[in-house]
Amino acid sequence: MSSPLQIWHPFSNSVLDPPPLRVTRAEGAVVYTADGRQIIDAISSWWVNLHGHANPRIAAAIAKQGQKLEQVILAGFTHDAAEELVTRLRKWVPRELTHLFFSDDGSTAVEVGLKLAVQHFQNLSRPEKHEIVALEHGYHGDTAGAMSVSDESPFTQPFQSMRYPVHRVHSAYCYRCPVGLKRESCHIECVQQLEQLLEERAEKIAAVIVEPLLQGAGGMIVHPAEFLEKIRALCTKHDIFLITDEVLTGFGRTGKMFACDLANISPDIMCVSKGITGGFLTMGVTLSTDRVQAAFHSENRLHSFYHGHSYTGNALACAAANANLQIFDDEPVFDRIRGIAKIHAERLRQLRDFHQVGDTRQLGGLGALELRVDDPGYLSSLRPKLYNFFLERSVLLRPLGNVVYVLPPYIISPDQLHRVYDVITEAVQTIL
Ligand SMILES: Cc1ncc(COP(=O)(O)O)c(C=O)c1O
Known part of the structure; x- marks a missing residue:
């Protein structure tokens, strides 16, 4: 008799944690x-x-889609549910974002964002501009690239050898202020570290990645909007892409559709996932500006973005996302x-x-x-x-x-x- 096949549960310790509830x-x-x-x-x-x-509306949309088209390769093909989704998202995402790349989940949406930034400068014959800046306490996912930009934590500890180097700068964690100020006297001094880094190394840095306004897994740390505004301004000044990871904050969590709406900023690249399908199916999306995409719009095949996952743009997930956005339109x-x-x-x-x-x-x-x-x-x-x-x-x-x-x-x-x-x-x- 062979041993039973058991589910290996995520973020769980098989000795210390209680058995999962069915x-x-x-x-x-x-x-x-x-x-x-x-x-x-x-x-x-x-x-x-x-x-x-x-939710019955999302469940019904998935069932209906499943009877028509469940999945089709997205290289060389497109389909109605995906096209409907870009039309629907147009209403909600910053207007500067004009291109949408599908992936599978939050981690892969982040991987895509980082790779777009790096290849953009590579395609423009500026390969030296490939470094990434990320925040202390940041969390961007569990795949190798997303782990690299995430701050050190018990999640990353065994994988130091797999993480590529990243510049790490202060986060506006006011309760444990990184520059030792009292809350009352704070004028966002913590951003000065980033400012200095960008002054010194802008020629080498491709992107700054942040969880906008709310760092989730790092401890639900809420940033003042001015912190994000300042980061946006610094990236613009130094010709560096701002990648906002809205995997957690997207789809209303902050009280606005996206956190960048609250701070009135627009990123160059934005990663979303989690709530996009209302919580029904897995989907990642990375949005970018005309400027980011322009470096890929080339007759040189090597300038193509050679990245894609088997289920990219899955029709069932698109149907769920469309139903989710319809609920935003119809319900309070x-x-x-x-x-x-x-x-x-x-x-x-x-x-x-x-x-x-x-x-x-x-x-x-x-x-x-x-x-x-x-x-x-x-x-x-x-x-x-x-x-x-x-x-x-x-x-x-x-x-x-x-x-x-x-x-x-x-x-x-x-x-x-x-x-x-x-x-x-x-x-x-x-x-x-
Ligand atoms: C801000 C942020 N980015 C990325 C991820 C990774 O998403 P996923 O678990 O879907 O890969 C998470 C997950 O919690 C997240 O909170």
Whole structure:
């Protein structure tokens, strides 16, 4: 008899973590398990779900598309669902972005963005301009290139040999200010490090990549809009591409469709994924300007972008994305996000009074609190205790170490969201 084939679960430790819960169905903000539990999904299943699990409109669109065309090679071919998607996205993405490249997920959307920036200058016979700048606390995915631009963390630690060198500069992490200033006196001094680097090395640098306004996996760090505005201005001044990784922030998470709308900036390259299909199917998209693309518009075949994934532009995923955007058109999605933001603000204000709470942060549909512990960071000993505590009370939250955050689907009810915060409050009072 051969051994059973077992699922190897992501971001999980097979010795230390409890066995996975078997989910039989999900609806709205609730996940139903085989042992009869109803768990509130307060993190949108890794930040992908927008309009609720099993949203009937998206489910129907996928089923309809599946009866017509499920997938076709996108090299040399196109199809209606993909063409509809570019037309629909036109309304939402900054108008300077005029070209869209499909990939599979957030990591590959980032890989594409980095490769476009590097090859752009290569095609223009400027191969020396290939270096990348990224932020402290950044996270851009788990493939090798995305890992390289991500900051060092337990996720990257075994793979130092696989990460290419990147310039790392300060992030505007105000609670743990990198330049040691008090919040009141801050005039975005942390951006000076980038300024100096670009002054010195602009000729060699192809791109700066940032998670705009909100660094997710690095600890739900919210940046002042001026920080992003300043980065945009510096990139323009030094002829360096700004790549915004909106994999997390896209599709309403910040209260605007994209984080760059909040800061009123437009990137040269923008990566999106996660919410693009409403959380139904995997898809990555990298958008770029005419200027980026112009270097590839050449009679030299070697100037082509030789990159593509088998399922690039998958028709089912495009149908899901179109249905997702139709919901943005038809339903009061931004009112829902505002409702969530109001509850975040109210409950975080109350939580700030607890001495165990060091900082609270909020942006649109995201609410987070950083707890005071002796061992901050992703591997904080508090994390598994909190995770289990929440799950025992039927709330799915996956703290990033000592940072607890709530990022629910937009259709979560006020009662459900208050329940999530009641459980967090109980945890703060009893575990710490
Ligand atoms: C900002 C950001 N970029 C990229 C990624 C990677 O996306 P994926 O997990 O779909 O590869 C993530 C995932 O959390 C992310 O938050």
